[in-house]
Amino acid sequence: xxxxxxxxxxxxxxxxxxxxxxxxxxxxxxxxxxxxxxxxxxxxxxxxxxxxxxxxxxxxxxxxxxxxxxxxxxxxxxxxxxxxxxxxxxxxxxxxxxxxxxxxxxxxx
Numbered sequence: 295x296x297x298x299x300x301x302x303x304x305x306x307x308x309x310x311x312x313x314x315x316x317x318x319x320x321x322x323x324x325x326x327x328x329x330x331x332x333x334x335x336x337x338x339x340x341x342x343x344x345x346x347x348x349x350x351x352x353x354x355x356x357x358x359x360x361x362x363x364x365x366x367x368x369x370x371x372x373x374x375x376x377x378x379x380x381x382x383x384x385x386x387x388x389x390x391x392x393x394x395x396x397x398x399x400x401x402x403x
Contacts, residue, residue: 296321334365334373350374 299310311318341353348356354370357363 331373334370338374
């Protein structure tokens with residue numbers, strides 16, 4: 295609605311935002327495109343093909359520190375975990391304790 299007021303009623307952005315009770319930051323927000331997600335995915339594939347033993351942490355640090363990309367881990371991790379089954383150490387340690395519990399139960403039986 296604020297965009298409509300600015301475009302068709304010649305209202306200023308500040309006035310339109312106050313009228314519709316939204317911040318100017320909200321008015322100007324532009325979401326990041328999925329094209330960048332494809333770039334992240336391509337780099338993750340390239341890194342994991344070269345370094346097969348690297349987990350998420352090393353792949354992320356390589357992209358961040360060596361290649362110079364500014365993505366944070368919260369942006370990269372969902373792509374890595376969903377597509378290539380890369381897990382953080384905490385995820386692996388939890389999975390390992392579940393496996394140990396199942397092995398102990400089968401040994402008792």
